[in-house]
Amino acid sequence: MATNGNTTNNHKFDPNFTAAVIAATGPKASPRIRKVVGSLIQHLHDFLRENEVTVEEWLAGVDLINQAGRISDDKRNEGQLLCDVLGIESLVDEITYKVATDAPDEPTATAILGPFWRKDAPRRNMGDTIVFEIDNGDNTLMSGTVTDFVTGKPIEGAELDVWHTAPNGLYEQQDPNQPDMNLRGRFTTGKDGKYHFYCLRPTSYPIPDDGPSGKLLQLLDRHPMRPAHIHFILSAPGYKPLVTQIFDRRDKYITNDSVFAVKDSLIVDFEPFKGDPKADFKLDYDFRLASYEAAEKDGANGATPMTSSA
Numbered sequence: 001m002a003t004n005g006n007t008t009n010n011h012k013f014d015p016n017f018t019a020a021v022i023a024a025t026g027p028k029a030s031p032r033i034r035k036v037v038g039s040l041i042q043h044l045h046d047f048l049r050e051n052e053v054t055v056e057e058w059l060a061g062v063d064l065i066n067q068a069g070r071i072s073d074d075k076r077n078e079g080q081l082l083c084d085v086l087g088i089e090s091l092v093d094e095i096t097y098k099v100a101t102d103a104p105d106e107p108t109a110t111a112i113l114g115p116f117w118r119k120d121a122p123r124r125n126m127g128d129t130i131v132f133e134i135d136n137g138d139n140t141l142m143s144g145t146v147t148d149f150v151t152g153k154p155i156e157g158a159e160l161d162v163w164h165t166a167p168n169g170l171y172e173q174q175d176p177n178q179p180d181m182n183l184r185g186r187f188t189t190g191k192d193g194k195y196h197f198y199c200l201r202p203t204s205y206p207i208p209d210d211g212p213s214g215k216l217l218q219l220l221d222r223h224p225m226r227p228a229h230i231h232f233i234l235s236a237p238g239y240k241p242l243v244t245q246i247f248d249r250r251d252k253y254i255t256n257d258s259v260f261a262v263k264d265s266l267i268v269d270f271e272p273f274k275g276d277p278k279a280d281f282k283l284d285y286d287f288r289l290a291s292y293e294a295a296e297k298d299g300a301n302g303a304t305p306m307t308s309s310a
Contacts, residue, residue, distance in 0.1 A: 154193025
């Protein structure tokens with residue numbers, strides 16, 4: 001077998017077949033669709049030839065995808081979970097949000113969205129709690145400042161959308177015993193860019209492994225555990241949205257995340273706290289956002305605001 005550029009030439013098979021499939025794309029296809037789908041076809045066909053995938057193996061793969069579709073609903077995105085355990089979402093995240101810069105400081109690192117975000121979490125006042133009807137958690141006061149990563153100036157009107165699991169390792173849409181939208185909230189910064197709210201020190205948990213993602217992990221002899229983390233989406237006018245997670249340094253899975261999302265700069269320490277009767281721990285963490293202007297200057301992907309095609 002010989003390789004020429006991106007094309008694997010294996011003359012056991014029709015050498016003209018893949019080119020013919022790619023060439024079938026019609027003239028009205030957009031340049032981006034033509035490029036991306038053509039590349040996808042090339043890589044998929046090369047993969048199939050390289051591994052001499054059989055009809056039975058191909059059908060097993062199709063069935064895995066179909067199972068993911070059947071099990072997915074508004075509370076569980078199994079297709080996204082499959083992408084997570086294969087490292088696809090973490091890689092796409094890096095490709096999309098990486099800022100190539102020589103600045104001494106960088107924007108806060110991104111991390112995957114994950115399959116459990118919910119739209120329209122409750123808007124809460126600064127200083128509120130997101131914890132309801134949970135008595136066995138490590139209550140935490142989290143605070144910090146949202147700033148422009150270039151100027152260091154605070155960002156007014158930045159929204160922090162936050163969510164995490166309960167101590168039993170379940171997000172509220174997985175757990176009928178939790179109130180709707182529990183452990184979720186949206187907070188908006190004032191002129192000083194500061195934020196503070198009450199949450200829980202998170203716990204490690206297994207991703208749902210009763211579906212095709214779990215079957216794949218078993219085939220790969222891998223565990224389903226995620227290290228303890230809190231999810232965030234930060235957004236502000238003129239700035240690239242930041243999707244990220246922060247991770248508890250003490251967690252035993254911190255170096256062995258089943259979805260490959262941990263980054264060193266996102267690892268934090270929850271410090272014991274005695275100054276507040278509502279909090280057992282204190283966590284200080286500042287978020288640094290990149291403006292669209294700075295992102296475009298530094299050659300980042302996704303450096304312009306997204307517009308709807310609807």
